[in-house]
Amino acid sequence: MASTASPGKSMAATLHDSLLASRIGAAAGDHARQIIAGVTPDGSFVDGMTVDAFVHQAGQVLLDSGRVYRYGNSIVQETDRPGDQRLTSLAVQHRAEPNAAHVLTNHFGIAYQGKQGDVQSLLTPKLVGALLADEGLWRHLPEIRYHTRLPTFDADFNLCWQGWNSASGILVHGPEIVPETTPSSYAPDARAVDRLPHRLRGLFREFYWRSDADMVNAIAMLLTGLLGNHFVDAPHPGGIVDANQPELGKTLLVQCIGRVLDDAEPPRISLARDEELEKRLCAQLRSSKTSLFFFDNVRTRIESAVIEQNMLSPLISLRILGLSATIERPNTYLWFITSNLTAGTPDFIGRCVPIRLHYEGDPKGRMFSGDPLAYAAEHRLPILAELAGMVLRWAQQGRRPGDHKHRCRRWAATIGGILDAGGLGEFFLANAAEAGAAMDEGMQDLATLAEHAVGKNLADTHGLAERDPAPRGRTPGEWVVLFAETQVLKDRLAVGTVRGRATVVGIFLSDKVGRTVTIETADGTREATLRRRDESGNTKFYYFSIAFQKSAVPGSASSAASAAASHGAAVPAPAAAGGAAPTAASPPPADAASIGEPAPPTTEDLEWI
Numbered sequence: 274m275a276s277t278a279s280p281g282k283s284m285a286a287t288l289h290d291s292l293l294a295s296r297i298g299a300a301a302g303d304h305a306r307q308i309i310a311g312v313t314p315d316g317s318f319v320d321g322m323t324v325d326a327f328v329h330q331a332g333q334v335l336l337d338s339g340r341v342y343r344y345g346n347s348i349v350q351e352t353d354r355p356g357d358q359r360l361t362s363l364a365v366q367h368r369a370e371p372n373a374a375h376v377l378t379n380h381f382g383i384a385y386q387g388k389q390g391d392v393q394s395l396l397t398p399k400l401v402g403a404l405l406a407d408e409g410l411w412r413h414l415p416e417i418r419y420h421t422r423l424p425t426f427d428a429d430f431n432l433c434w435q436g437w438n439s440a441s442g443i444l445v446h447g448p449e450i451v452p453e454t455t456p457s458s459y460a461p462d463a464r465a466v467d468r469l470p471h472r473l474r475g476l477f478r479e480f481y482w483r484s485d486a487d488m489v490n491a492i493a494m495l496l497t498g499l500l501g502n503h504f505v506d507a508p509h510p511g512g513i514v515d516a517n518q519p520e521l522g523k524t525l526l527v528q529c530i531g532r533v534l535d536d537a538e539p540p541r542i543s544l545a546r547d548e549e550l551e552k553r554l555c556a557q558l559r560s561s562k563t564s565l566f567f568f569d570n571v572r573t574r575i576e577s578a579v580i581e582q583n584m585l586s587p588l589i590s591l592r593i594l595g596l597s598a599t600i601e602r603p604n605t606y607l608w609f610i611t612s613n614l615t616a617g618t619p620d621f622i623g624r625c626v627p628i629r630l631h632y633e634g635d636p637k638g639r640m641f642s643g644d645p646l647a648y649a650a651e652h653r654l655p656i657l658a659e660l661a662g663m664v665l666r667w668a669q670q671g672r673r674p675g676d677h678k679h680r681c682r683r684w685a686a687t688i689g690g691i692l693d694a695g696g697l698g699e700f701f702l703a704n705a706a707e708a709g710a711a712m713d714e715g716m717q718d719l720a721t722l723a724e725h726a727v728g729k730n731l732a733d734t735h736g737l738a739e740r741d742p743a744p745r746g747r748t749p750g751e752w753v754v755l756f757a758e759t760q761v762l763k764d765r766l767a768v769g770t771v772r773g774r775a776t777v778v779g780i781f782l783s784d785k786v787g788r789t790v791t792i793e794t795a796d797g798t799r800e801a802t803l804r805r806r807d808e809s810g811n812t813k814f815y816y817f818s819i820a821f822q823k824s825a826v827p828g829s830a831s832s833a834a835s836a837a838a839s840h841g842a843a844v845p846a847p848a849a850a851g852g853a854a855p856t857a858a859s860p861p862p863a864d865a866a867s868i869g870e871p872a873p874p875t876t877e878d879l880e881w882i
Contacts, residue, residue, distance in 0.1 A: 307334050312383035314394035319385050328403065332410040334381045339437070342444070344417040345588075345601040348405055350376060351446075358446040360420060362559050364405035366598045374401040418442030419502035419605055422535045422562065423657055424450050426500060430668040432661065443502065447536075450654055452661035454669075459696065465489050468696045470659035472652045476529060479641045480522055483631035486704035489697045490628045491526065493688045494607060498534040498564060499660050500687070501605035507683035508585040511608030513575075513625040515615040515712065520636040523611035524569055525645060526628070530609070531565045532649040533656050539565035539609075547579045554579070555591040558602055568610045574714065575610060575617030584608050584624050585681070615712045623680055627708030667694040677702045710790055715781070718761040720790035722752075723801035723817045725759045727794050735801070735817040746806050746814030749779030782815045791822060798822045 309330050311322025318327065335341040340351040341363070349360040363373045374396045383400070384393040404410065419425070419442065425433050427441040432452065435445050459468045465485035466478050473492065482488040494512045497504065514523045524541075531539040540563065542553050554566060568580075583589050589602045610625070632639050649656070667673075667690055675689020675698055685702065692698040710716040726734040734755070736744040747755075753774050756762055762781060766774050782803065789802040801817040808814065 306378070307381040308384045308391075308393060309334075309381055310384050310386070310391070312394075312400070313385050314383075314392075314397070316383075316397040316400045324403070327400070328407050328410070331381065331400075331404050332407060332413070335377075335404075335410070336413060338380055341414060342417045343411065343414045344420065345603065347600060348411070348414065349417070351444075352376070359560075359562055360417075360444075362600075365593065365600050367406040367411070368596070368598060369398070369402040369405045373405060374398050377401055377404075415439065416442055417444050419505075419603065420444045421447060421501065421605070422537075422564065423447040423499065424661060425502060426661075426664060428503070430664065430672070432665075448654055448657075450658045450661060452665050453655070453658040454662040454665050456666065457696070465697055465700050470662070472655040473659050475652070476533075476645060476648055476656065479643065479645050480526060481630050481632045481639060483517075483629035484704055485700045486702070487627065487629045489692060489700040490626050490702065490704070491530070492697065493626065493692065493701060494609075494628070495530060495533060495660055496663065496688050496691055497684070498530070498607050499657070499664065501564065501607075502603075503687065504681070504684050505603050505605060506587050508587065508604070508681050509607075509684045510679065510681050511580075511584050511610065511625045512628055513615055513617075513622070513712065514609065514611040514628045514630070515708070516611075516613050516630040516632075518632065518636055519613055521630040521632050521639070522641075522645075523613075523630060526630075527565070527567055527569070527609045527611060529645050529649040530607075531563055531567070532646060533653055534607075535563045535565070536650075536653060537562045538646075539563040539567040541567055541569040544568050544571045544575070544577060544610075547577060550577060551579050551591050552594050554583075554589075555593060555600060558589065558591060558600055564606050566606055566608045568608075571610055571612040571615075575612065575615065575621055577621075580608065581621060581624065616714050616717065617712060619713045619715045622709055622712045626679075626702070627704055627712065629704065629708060663691055663695045667691040670694055675701070679705070710788075715785065716788065716790055718759075718781075719785050719788060719803060720792050720801070721759050721761055722755060723790060723803075723819075724792045724794070725755060726817060727792065727799075727801070727819065731755075733816070735819055738802070738818040738820040743804065743806065743818070744816045746804075746816035748775075748812060748814060749782060750775035752778050752782065752815060779813070783813075786815075794819075 309322075309327060311318055311320040312327060313319055318324065342349055342351075342360075344360065346366050347362050348364040349362050351358055352361045353359055361376055362370050363376060364370060378395055382393050382395060383397075384391045386392075415437070421443070423445075424435075424447055425443060425445060427433055427438065427443060433441065433443050433445050435447060435449050437444050453470060457468055457470050465488050466474055469477065469492070477488055477491065480488070490512070497509050501509075512527075514526055516523050528538045531537060540557060542550070542557070544550065545553070557563075557566065579591075583591075583604065586604055589604045589606065590599045592599050608625075615622075673690050673693070674686035675691075675693050677685045677689035677698070679685035679702060689698055689701050692701045710720075723735070733745045734747055750771070753766065753771075756766060756778055762777060765777050769777070783805070785803045786805045787802065789800050792799055792801050800820045800822050802820070804816055804818050806814045806816070
């Protein structure tokens with residue numbers, strides 16, 4: 274016969290349990306964690322629990338949570354409260370992250386049957402490592418194809434809403450908006466800034482753009498951020514924000530773009546050695562809320578194998594410090610570089626969109642009437658609604674592609690079409706040839722050679738374009754002397770044989786045939802185009818064809834003057850071709866808004882891209 278506890282013992286047990294509960298305290302939290310029984314605190318399996326059963330039960334908990342996903346080569350979890358959500362990495366290449374066990378404790382714990390009842394424990398790293406390495410879990414987790422912190426569009430340009438969009442694989446951690454589709458009204462000859470929707474115009478009117486094209490290119494980068502998932506397999510370019518002197522707002526502009534797109538300012542990355550740079554990029558890829566990689570105030574020649582490899586790649590792949598593993602993400606990021614008087618390799622410059630600021634005089638005399646960054650934060654949702662409205666209007670008109678030229682062809686066609694529908698297409702990329710020549714080190718060197726040849730009046734190296742016969746030209750070996758005098762390719766020509774130096778010069782010149790640069794001569798500004806004449810025996814002679822400067826690229830109106838008009842201040846405009854710029858004290862001419870606005874560039878003008 275079973276013994277029955279006396280009333281005194283029962284009362285003592287009740288009192289013990291009550292005291293224990295009072296020490297533990299009430300259960301807290303907004304959800305109950307599931308407990309997987311049959312697992313000891315050290316991760317051993319008891320009471321019939323098996324490895325397969327544990328992995329199955331734990332995996333089902335993660336699947337049922339609706340918060341754990343595959344992303345690139347990683348497993349990630351949604352963390353933080355709605356409105357401030359981010360993706361936290363749990364595992365990379367089937368290797369659990371150091372904090373993964375702690376994060377998964379939000380979902381479940383473990384327990385075993387002890388002498389006095391169930392004994393609960395936190396997850397052990399070895400259990401979590403085995404769970405996150407399970408191939409079955411990897412196959413069944415939903416895959417994020419695109420993660421964004423702002424409203425976006427699926428492949429058919431349907432607006433995606435907040436949360437998980439399973440059909441498209443898009444996870445939106447951003448606000449809901451109502452696109453503003455009412456078109457702006459403006460005069461046929463209106464400046465680009467006056468064609469913008471209200472809030473975008475308020476944001477961008479304060480900056481001193483070198484041309485209308487530069488401002489429209491900034492709008493293009495905002496649209497690129499909004500449509501990042503459309504330019505992964507078909508890549509999108511980075512943005513180079515250039516200025517003719519410091520303190521013109523380069524950093525501020527990128528900060529405003531980051532605030533609009535991500536509701537966060539992008540962290541600034543210095544252009545360091547590739548190993549250090551890869552480490553910083555990897556850290557941002559794993560934890561940051563921002564979709565911008567921002568290389569601020571680059572003071573040296575822009576050259577980085579890491580950036581060139583990843584900027585246009587469909588997949589960003591970066592080595593994890595201390596591990597023989599890489600982290601991978603779809604390349605939906607925007608890459609921005611700011612610099613004064615930018616110089617970079619031709620390949621690097623060709624991967625970017627030029628956005629230039631310009632001010633003549635002391636920049637301390639240039640002041641914003643308001644705070645653009647505060648404006649971007651305050652009006653973020655209306656600005657996003659205006660950008661989304663531009664996309665929808667284009668889609669409603671049949672998604673007609675633009676005919677703009679860039680090495681990222683699909684991107685140029687899509688963004689160009691959207692800007693065409695918004696009345697801004699004529700300015701888009703209109704500064705590419707001019708800016709590319711100014712930033713491209715090779716083109717800078719070519720201009721140096723042309724100015725030197727003309728300045729020394731070396732008749733066999735140049736001639737007027739309209740005159741026959743053409744000059745004789747020089748062979749690459751004969752050009753070596755001019756290269757030495759101008760110090761072009763100085764390091765590469767400092768060593769090697771005579772034949773080797775001629776080969777280096779020949780490669781440089783052959784790549785530039787047909788390319789035109791603007792030069793300054795005693796007779797004024799001219800254009801110099803490198804030509805080649807072939808003779809028998811495969812002998813090649815190179816010379817410059819000199820012509821009067823064509824009209825400037827469209828969109829090169831003095832937006833400094835335009836900006837001044839919007840500020841109510843007088844600002845000197847850039848000089849027209851071959852002319853003198855007004856002094857800082859001079860008022861802009863009456864037609865300042867139309868300075869240097871000629872016919873569009875020919876296909877040849879942009880073909881270098």
